[in-house]
Amino acid sequence: MAFGSKNKGGDIEGDMTPMIDCVFLLLIFFMLISEITQADLEQMKLPEASMAKADEKPPKDRLVVNIVKQEPNDPNVRDGLVKIKGKPYGLGSRELIDRLTIEADIERGDRGISKRPLLIRCDRRVQFLYFQQILMLCANPNLNIKMSKIQIAIAKDRDDG
Amino acid sequence: MGVVQDMMAEEAKTDMTPMIDVVFLLLIFFMCMKFKSYEKKLDADLPEDEGLSISTPTPVQQLRIGLNLLAGESDKIQILPDPLNEYFKPIQWREGAAGKREMFKELEEQIRRGFTYIGDKIEVAPGERVPFDYVALTLDAIHKSQDRVPDADKKRITFKAAPPGGG
Numbered sequence: 501m502a503f504g505s506k507n508k509g510g511d512i513e514g515d516m517t518p519m520i521d522c523v524f525l526l527l528i529f530f531m532l533i534s535e536i537t538q539a540d541l542e543q544m545k546l547p548e549a550s551m552a553k554a555d556e557k558p559p560k561d562r563l564v565v566n567i568v569k570q571e572p573n574d575p576n577v578r579d580g581l582v583k584i585k586g587k588p589y590g591l592g593s594r595e596l597i598d599r600l601t602i603e604a605d606i607e608r609g610d611r612g613i614s615k616r617p618l619l620i621r622c623d624r625r626v627q628f629l630y631f632q633q634i635l636m637l638c639a640n641p642n643l644n645i646k647m648s649k650i651q652i653a654i655a656k657d658r659d660d661g
Numbered sequence: 662m663g664v665v666q667d668m669m670a671e672e673a674k675t676d677m678t679p680m681i682d683v684v685f686l687l688l689i690f691f692m693c694m695k696f697k698s699y700e701k702k703l704d705a706d707l708p709e710d711e712g713l714s715i716s717t718p719t720p721v722q723q724l725r726i727g728l729n730l731l732a733g734e735s736d737k738i739q740i741l742p743d744p745l746n747e748y749f750k751p752i753q754w755r756e757g758a759a760g761k762r763e764m765f766k767e768l769e770e771q772i773r774r775g776f777t778y779i780g781d782k783i784e785v786a787p788g789e790r791v792p793f794d795y796v797a798l799t800l801d802a803i804h805k806s807q808d809r810v811p812d813a814d815k816k817r818i819t820f821k822a823a824p825p826g827g828g
Binding site: 625653 | 674678679682683686687689690693699701702703704705706707728736787788789790791792793796797800801804808814820822823828
């Protein structure tokens with residue numbers, strides 16, 4: 501009888517505080533992870549091409565070079581900017597050559613050719629000059645970049661689902 | 662009588678605050694989350710042992726597709742295949758999104774028709790200031806035309822460096 505009266509009198513209350521703590525932690529975790537995984541990819545308008553293949557399993561060692569569109573006030577200033585992992589580089593600058601050489605050095609194959617794939621993400625409005633310069637740096641026999649596996653980023657079709 | 666009064670006094674109360682907290686958090690989470698959408702890619706493997714191309718193109722056997730800006734324009738182009746190649750005709754600028762589609766459809770059709778007359782490579786030669794979009798559309802047109810000639814050997818696609826300042 502003593503047990504029965506205790507059960508009747510006591511309300512069962514669940515403390516929600518730990519759950520809210522956990523949800524907060526998960527929220528912060530996923531936001532940070534999302535930021536880290538997107539750090540390689542700059543916001544831009546990619547070109548469209550219906551024959552492009554889906555990039556479903558991107559190689560883990562792939563280097564991503566972004567060429568983003570800028571809106572310079574001075575019409576004589578070039579309108580593109582090369583960015584690798586968020587850091588801007590001048591086109592054809594020593595810093596860019598050094599960075600590409602270091603990245604290419606990570607995995608070298610026969611005859612010093614880098615095995616790393618290079619994904620060039622070029623804004624559709626940027627002048628071809630930028631893309632051309634990156635290709636020329638990669639293919640220049642006088643530099644030690646020598647990256648030959650080039651991929652061009654293409655926008656996902658709107659009607660692709 | 663005393664027991665009934667006690668039970669009536671104890672109304673079941675549900676605290677909605679934690680649920681609202683959680684719902685808000687989920688709302689914020691899904692608003693912040695960028696749903697991953699895979700991009701696509703075009704492969705363009707560079708020759709491993711040649712470096713920059715220094716070879717002189719052979720007329721007719723090779724197709725060079727020039728993309729040139731119209732004078733005084735920053736986003737209007739004309740497509741100029743190798744003038745020595747009799748199978749390809751220049752394609753002039755057409756206005757609007759439909760016009761742009763028509764231009765590259767015509768390029769695709771010309772490549773498909775002349776496919777057997779082209780050598781082993783197709784050279785794309787855009788001007789320095791040509792927007793990258795047109796280069797991607799040209800590559801797409803080449804791939805489409807190759808796809809429509811299934812038995813033929815695939816052509817190598819190369820880029821020709823534009824002269825500095827060239828449109």
